[in-house]
Amino acid sequence: MQVKKMIQHVRQYQVPLQKYMAMMDLQERNERLFYKLLIDHVEELLPVVYTPTVGEACQKYGSIFMRPQGLYISLKEKGKIREVLRNWPEKNIQVIVVTDGERILGLGDLGCQGMGIPVGKLSLYTALGGVRPSACLPITIDVGTNNEKLLNDELYIGLKQRRATGQEYAELMHEFMTAVKQTYGEKVLIQFEDFANHNAFDLLEKYRSTHLVFNDDIQGTASVVLAGLVAALKLVGGNLADHRFLFLGAGEAGTGIAELIALETSKQTNAPLEEVRKNIWLVDSKGLIVSSRKDSLQHFKKPWAHEHEPVKNLLDAINQIKPTVLIGTSGQGRTFTKEVIEAMAAINKRPIILSLSNPTSQSECTAEEAYKWSQGRAIFASGSPFPPVEYEGKVFVPGQANNAYIFPGFGLGLIMSGTIRVHDDLLLAASEALAAQVTQENFDKGLIFPPFTNIRKISAHIAANVAAKAYELGLATRLPQPKDLVKFAESCMYTPAYRTYR
Numbered sequence: 001m002q003v004k005k006m007i008q009h010v011r012q013y014q015v016p017l018q019k020y021m022a023m024m025d026l027q028e029r030n031e032r033l034f035y036k037l038l039i040d041h042v043e044e045l046l047p048v049v050y051t052p053t054v055g056e057a058c059q060k061y062g063s064i065f066m067r068p069q070g071l072y073i074s075l076k077e078k079g080k081i082r083e084v085l086r087n088w089p090e091k092n093i094q095v096i097v098v099t100d101g102e103r104i105l106g107l108g109d110l111g112c113q114g115m116g117i118p119v120g121k122l123s124l125y126t127a128l129g130g131v132r133p134s135a136c137l138p139i140t141i142d143v144g145t146n147n148e149k150l151l152n153d154e155l156y157i158g159l160k161q162r163r164a165t166g167q168e169y170a171e172l173m174h175e176f177m178t179a180v181k182q183t184y185g186e187k188v189l190i191q192f193e194d195f196a197n198h199n200a201f202d203l204l205e206k207y208r209s210t211h212l213v214f215n216d217d218i219q220g221t222a223s224v225v226l227a228g229l230v231a232a233l234k235l236v237g238g239n240l241a242d243h244r245f246l247f248l249g250a251g252e253a254g255t256g257i258a259e260l261i262a263l264e265t266s267k268q269t270n271a272p273l274e275e276v277r278k279n280i281w282l283v284d285s286k287g288l289i290v291s292s293r294k295d296s297l298q299h300f301k302k303p304w305a306h307e308h309e310p311v312k313n314l315l316d317a318i319n320q321i322k323p324t325v326l327i328g329t330s331g332q333g334r335t336f337t338k339e340v341i342e343a344m345a346a347i348n349k350r351p352i353i354l355s356l357s358n359p360t361s362q363s364e365c366t367a368e369e370a371y372k373w374s375q376g377r378a379i380f381a382s383g384s385p386f387p388p389v390e391y392e393g394k395v396f397v398p399g400q401a402n403n404a405y406i407f408p409g410f411g412l413g414l415i416m417s418g419t420i421r422v423h424d425d426l427l428l429a430a431s432e433a434l435a436a437q438v439t440q441e442n443f444d445k446g447l448i449f450p451p452f453t454n455i456r457k458i459s460a461h462i463a464a465n466v467a468a469k470a471y472e473l474g475l476a477t478r479l480p481q482p483k484d485l486v487k488f489a490e491s492c493m494y495t496p497a498y499r500t501y502r
């Protein structure tokens with residue numbers, strides 16, 4: 001009855017941000033009911049507590065701020081981070097999602113107001129992956145912001161100074177990483193979220209061999225997109241090696257996806273990584289990434305600098321590279337123009353087009369544009385959700401290629417098996433499990449991802465496949481290995497129900 005009443009209440013609001021505030025209020029007031037509502041109405045409420053609305057909430061976080069929701073660690077707490085962690089009321093923490101707010105979705109530097117992201121991601125850890133709410137800790141590291149608007153906003157909730165960088169930044173992060181391990185042990189999962197490119201790659205590289213770390217924007221997105229591509233190949237035919245990939249955007253998501261595609265292709269074909277990378281091309285703000293640019297490229301772009309003459313823009317790159325798959329990871333809205341989609345449709349019978357940037361305002365194109373400009377031939381998915389589109393009497397249902405499919409189940413798999421490090425093969429295992437959940441009925445609608453309605457079942461399968469791989473690699477410490485890992489995953493999942501009082 002409470003669920004019925006509450007969903008009516010949320011539906012009364014027309015403005016998405018008001019729905020968001022109603023949900024945040026409920027989360028504070030009655031956590032079980034919040035999760036029951038979110039699980040029972042997941043398709044309807046995901047866009048409210050997560051992308052796209054969470055993006056707007058972060059932009060306006062200062063003015064809608066009511067309660068802290070997570071833990072803030074600022075430069076001022078340098079030297080005292082262990083004490084700050086001890087202030088958090090829950091002691092048994094299994095997952096931390098941490099951001100420094102420098103690249104919130106495709107919206108840029110939102111400083112401390114990025115807290116909406118760790119809060120939102122962790123509510124999905126619970127709702128979609130079944131991790132206990134009390135085991136989840138959202139953290140925002142406040143090293144300032146370079147966002148002038150926020151610096152001049154009297155309601156801004158963070159430090160009013162420009163971002164600390166270099167050694168000062170590295171020291172604070174190192175103290176944080178050390179304090180987390182000392183406080184919660186080595187099996188706590190630290191998910192990095194929405195850091196700017198340079199820090200995201202550096203942090204992952206620096207801590208992947210000493211901590212259980214996972215970067216959702218690099219690794220989670222890669223795993224989800226690979227799953228979607230494997231599913232899409234069932235519609236268009238061929239293996240990964242038969243396809244050519246072009247990315248707009250060569251940051252965390254772009255290079256992360258590119259690398260995982262290369263890794264899987266290399267496993268499938270036994271060809272060396274360097275060889276299979278040649279089928280994957282990236283365009284950044286300066287044009288196609290080619291070998292003549294190598295010296296001036298950031299390190300994470302260098303593997304993609306192939307031999308080719310310089311190409312200035314995306315349209316020319318499409319016409320010269322002739323990709324079968326076009327992937328938008330640019331954070332720039334409306335960059336897949338009519339000409340771009342038409343060029344893809346001229347080259348391919350069924351072009352695969354993924355516009356992954358979030359929230360909806362930053363999506364490279366809309367679902368409607370992708371279907372209309374390709375005369376209904378595109379296989380399309382996007383990072384933020386789009387409603388179904390009717391084109392020439394046929395209804396097309398766009399899929400949501402969002403890392404929300406992977407990270408909750410992935411994290412559950414790590415936690416339930418006591419895994420101590422993330423290995424790339426675990427990402428492939430998650431991807432494989434997700435792709436296997438796409439049914440014929442989904443394909444018939446043009447979907448390359450299963451609907452979110454079954455997400456808890458999907459998460460259990462992802463968790464089981466990830467855990468199985470972790471046991472195989474000797475990374476899982478929970479012994480003996482449970483016989484039926486899917487059943488075990490399900491038995492570990494938190495379910496929001498009231499206790500019976502006597």
Ligand SMILES: O=C([O-])CC(=O)C(=O)O
Nearest residue numbers: 051105106217358402403
């Ligand atoms: O939050 C999302 O919807 C996906 C994501 O990680 C991002 O865009 O940074």
Ligand SMILES: [Mg+2]
Nearest residue numbers: 105193194217
């Ligand atoms: Mg993110």
